Amino acid sequence: xxxxxxxxxxxxxxxxxxxxxxxxxxxxxxxxxxxxxxxxxxxxxxxxxxxxxxxxxxxxxxxxxxxxxxxxxxxxxxxxx
Numbered sequence: 015x016x017x018x019x020x021x022x023x024x025x026x027x028x029x030x031x032x033x034x035x036x037x038x039x040x041x042x043x044x045x046x047x048x049x050x051x052x053x054x055x056x057x058x059x060x061x062x063x064x065x066x067x068x069x070x071x072x073x074x075x076x077x078x079x080x081x082x083x084x085x086x087x088x089x090x091x092x093x094x095x
Contacts (some may be wrong), residue, residue, distance in 0.1 A: 018077075021088050040090070043067060043068050046065055
């Protein structure tokens with residue numbers, strides 16, 4: 015099992031990535047979204063983090079999907095249980 019997290023410039027792009035990954039890998043990924051810091055001035059939005067746990071055999075596809083959707087990897091590490 016791997017813990018994977020990626021940052022996205024906007025909430026919209028993070029939600030799109032979440033929906034794409036959920037469609038491909040189902041609920042077994044246990045993904046969540048969270049803001050990375052606070053929104054900037056004049057209504058600009060904070061970057062978003064998408065994090066989840068994925069089986070080792072799909073992590074390459076997760077990395078590729080995140081990159082194609084404009085995300086930047088933040089964490090990719092092996093976990094226990």
